[in-house]
Each structure stands twice: as C-alpha cells, then as structure tokens.
Amino acid sequence: MHILVTGGTGFIGTALVAELLKRDYRVSVLTRQEQAQRPGVDFIRRLEAIAAPVDGVINLAGASLAARRWNEHYKAEMVASRVGLTEGLVNWMRSQPAPPKVLLSGSAVGYYGASRELSFDESSPPGRGFSAELCQAWESATGVASGADTRVVSLRLGVVFDRGGGALNEMMRSFQLGVGSWMGDGAQWLSWVHRADVVRSILFLLDQETATGPYNLVAPLPVTHRDFCSILSARKRTLFNTGIPAPVMRLMMGEMADELLLTGQRVTPDRLLAAGFEFRFGSLDSALIDILSRTKA
Ligand SMILES: NC(=O)c1ccc[n+]([C@@H]2O[C@H](COP(=O)([O-])OP(=O)(O)OC[C@H]3O[C@@H](n4cnc5c(N)ncnc54)[C@H](OP(=O)(O)O)[C@@H]3O)[C@@H](O)[C@H]2O)c1
Numbered sequence: 001m002h003i004l005v006t007g008g009t010g011f012i013g014t015a016l017v018a019e020l021l022k023r024d025y026r027v028s029v030l031t032r033q034e035q036a037q038r039p040g041v042d043f044i045r046r047l048e049a050i051a052a053p054v055d056g057v058i059n060l061a062g063a064s065l066a067a068r069r070w071n072e073h074y075k076a077e078m079v080a081s082r083v084g085l086t087e088g089l090v091n092w093m094r095s096q097p098a099p100p101k102v103l104l105s106g107s108a109v110g111y112y113g114a115s116r117e118l119s120f121d122e123s124s125p126p127g128r129g130f131s132a133e134l135c136q137a138w139e140s141a142t143g144v145a146s147g148a149d150t151r152v153v154s155l156r157l158g159v160v161f162d163r164g165g166g167a168l169n170e171m172m173r174s175f176q177l178g179v180g181s182w183m184g185d186g187a188q189w190l191s192w193v194h195r196a197d198v199v200r201s202i203l204f205l206l207d208q209e210t211a212t213g214p215y216n217l218v219a220p221l222p223v224t225h226r227d228f229c230s231i232l233s234a235r236k237r238t239l240f241n242t243g244i245p246a247p248v249m250r251l252m253m254g255e256m257a258d259e260l261l262l263t264g265q266r267v268t269p270d271r272l273l274a275a276g277f278e279f280r281f282g283s284l285d286s287a288l289i290d291i292l293s294r295t296k297a
Contacts, residue, residue: 002026002052003206006089007060007106009035011165012157015199016058017041023203028054030061030089047092056206057093059105059142061085065131066167069254079134082106086141099149104205105142107154109191109218111135114263116187121270122156122214131259139214151212153205158218158267161287162195163295172232180233180241183249183257186226189264191218194281194290201269204277216269220282225264231284235292 003020007013008029020027021040028042028050029035035043044050062082068074086105093099112120113127126136139154146152161168174181198217205211223231229241249257269277281287 001055002028004028004030004050004054004057004100005060006030006058006085007062008041008058009033010060011162012160012195012198013058013060015162015195016060016202019199019203026052047089053096053098054093054100056102057089057100057104058202058206059086059089059103062106062138065260066170066256070130070256070259075130079137082134082138083141086138087144090141090145093145093150099145101149102151102153102206103142103145104153104155104202105138107135107139107142107156107214109156109158109216109265109267110260111139111156111214112265112267114188114265116189119266119268120216121268122216127265129259130255146212151209153211154214155202155205156214156216156218156267157198158191158193158216158222160195160198161192161291163291166195168291171228172236175232175236175238178237178239180229180236180238182225182229182241182243184225184243184246184262186229186243187224188262189222189266190225190228191216191222191265191267192228192284192287193217193219194279194287196290197279197281200280201272201277204272204275208275211275213271215271216267217272218267218269219279219284219287220269220273221284222266222268223284228284232288235285235288 003025008017009031017027028044031043063077110131112124113132159167201217233241246262
C-alpha cells in the first residue's frame with residue numbers, strides 16, 4: 001500500500017506517518033522543506049516527483065491557525081495552504097491513470113461555527129465566521145475528488161492534545177507556574193481529542209471501505225474551558241485558578257481570540273461511534289494522565 005501524506009511533517013502528520021510505517025506501507029510526504037532521509041519515507045517537493053501509483057491520500061497540510069496574529073496577508077496564506085493546495089492535489093489525483101482509491105482530508109470542528117447552547121454532530125449545518133468558512137471551502141475543494149474511483153472523507157478535527165506541540169503546550173503555560181487559567185468567562189466549549197485517537201481514527205477510516213463524507217474526530221466527552229482548568233489543576237496542583245479577561249485576550253491575539261479561543265463548539269463523534277470506533281482516551285482526565293506521564297514537569 002502506498003500512501004501520500006501532505007502535512008506529514010506536522011504535529012499530527014509525524015505521528016500518523018510513524019503508524020503507517022509500522023504497517024509496512026510505503027509513504028510519500030509532500031513537503032516544502034528539505035528533509036533528512038528516513039527509511040520507508042519519500043519526501044517530495046512536487047506531486048510530479050511521486051515515483052509509483054498511490055493507493056490513498058491523507059491531506060493535512062495548512063498554515064497554522066494559532067501560530068500568529070491574523071491579518072489579511074496571513075488569512076490568505078491560511079486559505080491558499082489548504083484550499084489552493086487541495087485543488088492542486090485533487091487535480092493531480094484525477095489526472096492519474098489509476099487515481100488513488102481514497103482521500104482523507106483535513107477540516108475542523110470550526111466548520112460548525114461557535115455556540116454555547118447547541119451540540120453539533122455530522123448532520124449539523126455549516127456555521128459562519130472565518131474559520132467556519134475556511135473549513136467549508138476546504139471540504140468543497142476536497143469533494144471534487146469524490147467519484148467512482150475515489151471515496152472522500154472529511155476529517156473534522158477537534159483540538160488535538162498531546163505532548164510536544166499543539167494547543168495543550170500553550171494552554172499549560174500558566175499551569176507550569178502554578179496558576180490555572182481559562183480564557184474569557186471559561187463557559188465556551190472545548191471539543192478536544194488525544195492525538196493517539198486522531199491517528200487511530202484516521203487509520204480506521206482508511207481501512208473502512210464504506211466510509212465517506214464528514215467524520216468528527218473529537219473525544220465523546222467535550223468540556224468547557226473552566227472544566228479543562230479544574231481537571232488539569234487537579235493533576236498539576238495549582239496555587240489558584242483564574243480567568244484571563246476577554247479584552248486582554250483580544251488585545252494579545254486580535255481577531256483570532258474571538259474565532260478560536262473565546263468561543264467554541266460542543267461536538268460529538270457520532271459517526272465514528274456508530275461505525276464501531278473505540279476511543280482509547282474518552283475522558284479528558286484519562287488523556288491528561290497519559291500525556292502528563294510522558295511530559296517532563
Ligand atoms: N492540531 C490541531 O489541534 C488541529 C485542530 C483542527 C484542525 N487541524 C488541522 O489539521 C491539519 C494538521 O494539523 P497539525 O496540528 O499537524 O498542523 P501542523 O503541525 O501545523 O502541520 C501542518 C503542516 O502543513 C504544512 N504547512 C504549513 N504551512 C504551510 C503553507 N503555508 N503551505 C503549505 N503547507 C504548509 C507543513 O508542512 P511542511 O513544512 O513539511 O511543508 C506542516 O508540517 C492542519 O491543516 C490543521 O489546520 C489541526
């Protein structure tokens with residue numbers, strides 16, 4: 001089996017590629033950077049450099065939404081690195097004599113927009129705002145590949161937690177100093193998922209030959225930011241817990257604060273559960289116990 005991964009050098013992609021290699025799959029990773037050679041992996045800079053027919057594509061590339069303040073230039077980069085890159089990828093797939101049989105492509109729970117009251121499953125309608133519309137455009141670009149030759153799955157990712165990167169590193173900063181914190185009033189929802197379960201669910205969807213359409217890659221038990229703080233502070237023993245006021249967040253982060261941090265959505269993995277996927281880390285406490293046990297103080 002030959003799998004092409006975009007974003008294979010990233011937080012999720014690195015862990016995914018390691019598991020693909022354990023299956024003895026041949027892996028090609030599309031990357032912008034020069035990479036050190038790695039047994040079993042072909043790092044390629046252009047799709048045309050792929051040497052052998054590809055059986056499946058996992059599309060995770062995209063400029064980080066949380067890495068820096070948003071301005072018009074960076075917003076254009078976030079769009080181009082997902083929608084533009086996916087359009088090129090899909091065109092390439094369709095031009096192949098034997099197109100890949102499956103495309104699993106990134107998206108996010110931001111697709112649904114933000115709400116404090118509603119709960120979202122895969123049948124919920126799309127929401128509004130920059131990140132919601134970005135996810136919708138990304139999924140539309142992916143959908144073009146769908147047809148008799150190729151099944152397409154949209155991976156609506158929640159906030160992925162593990163050591164060594166991602167949102168948890170940032171969210172734990174104050175806890176390292178003994179102060180628990182949440183953002184704004186802390187009542188916004190956080191649909192989180194352990195990275196190990198993200199990788200396991202991507203492999204599950206790769207194997208399930210009838211899986212098509214959107215799947216929410218989130219743990220079954222979302223929490224509020226305040227819940228997150230109290231569960232983590234029970235494990236990290238904080239001196240006190242406090243909220244960072246919304247105006248301070250807006251001053252520090254700009255528009256991103258309202259799009260990603262001060263709002264959220266309560267999302268459940270209905271289709272994964274219905275398909276028989278079993279989460280290893282169903283509760284936030286179980287995920288944090290695992291992650292903290294592998295993280296230096
Ligand atoms: N982690 C999360 O909590 C989370 C939540 C929801 C959705 N997602 C989505 O899932 C995908 C993977 O997430 P991740 O956390 O693994 O991301 P990541 O660590 O930021 O990695 C993304 C990869 O995309 C490539 N990339 C970055 N900027 C790019 C650009 N301007 N043009 C083309 N490629 C670019 C990079 O690969 P090269 O440097 O090798 O080119 C990078 O390794 C992302 O698209 C992200 O939006 C992640």
